[in-house]
Amino acid sequence: MEEKIRYMAEQFECYGFTFSELQKRKFYSFYEMLVEKNKVMNLTGITEFEDVVDKHFLDSVYVNRVVDFHKHRKVIDLGTGAGFPGIPLKIAFPELQVTLVDSSKKKIDFLGDIVRELELENVELIHARAEDLAGESGYRESFDLCVSRAVANLCILEEYCIPFVRVGGNFISYKSGDVDNEVKESKKACLLLGGRLNEVYKFEIHDNRRSFVVIEKKKETPRRFPRKAGIPSKNPLK
Ligand code: SAH
Secondary structure, three states: OHHHHHHHHHHHHHOOOOOOHHHHHHHHHHHHHHHHHOOOOOOOOOOOHHHHHHHHHHHHHHHHHOOOOOOOOEEEEEOOOOOOOHHHHHHHOOOOEEEEEEOOHHHHHHHHHHHHHOOOOOEEEEEOOHHHHOOOOOOOOOEEEEEEEOOOOHHHHHHHHHHHEEEEEEEEEEEEOOOHHHHHHOHHHHHHOOEEEEEEEEEEEOOEEEEEEEEEEOOOOOOOOOOOOOHHHHOOOO
């Protein structure tokens, strides 16, 4: 275990992150609980320690390159699954107030165990579909930042995510390196929902090409969005 923690700390250092002993232990416990639970339910295809560090932990926290967490404290992670990127973000930046949303009850229950075991404060877990939660006061137009990774195509995702963001806040989608067409095809949806594309930030973590699509909320989202549950994915805004 100590060797693994050392390896993880080195990797974090390579990408400019220095964490306390407590933070490193929390990352390690998260890894252990993830692979343990993965034996009985499908949480992730990535289980080798080195891969979890690169593809889950580093990938999640690298977003600090494009967002200032001093200004963006209230964060929602839409379709968090086994907690990515929300849990690593909370461990790395403990001052964040994080809401984790997923439509799978089992995954939200798993995250309940994680939050208890890691003693994470100010983490809210919600079992809901984005389309339903986005209409509720206290959630709609309420977050400084919405993040989402590996949930849907960008034009669908924008309808799920942009309604949660306050005007002036950001929606950041974690995507693979090859995202230019998807971005182009989602321009209209973005505008309709009150967003504007700020940048596509491309980076590599150990030869793995990734992108952050950074959208700024410019105007309130019209009330008719998101459409009823299931419609955005069946009939994406284009
Ligand atoms: N973000 C995680 C999980 C990706 S899998 C990661 O990067 O590893 C996609 C997750 O999105 C699944 O857990 C699924 O239950 C959830 N999801 C899909 N559509 C959703 C919706 N409309 N509302 C809420 N969660 C949704």
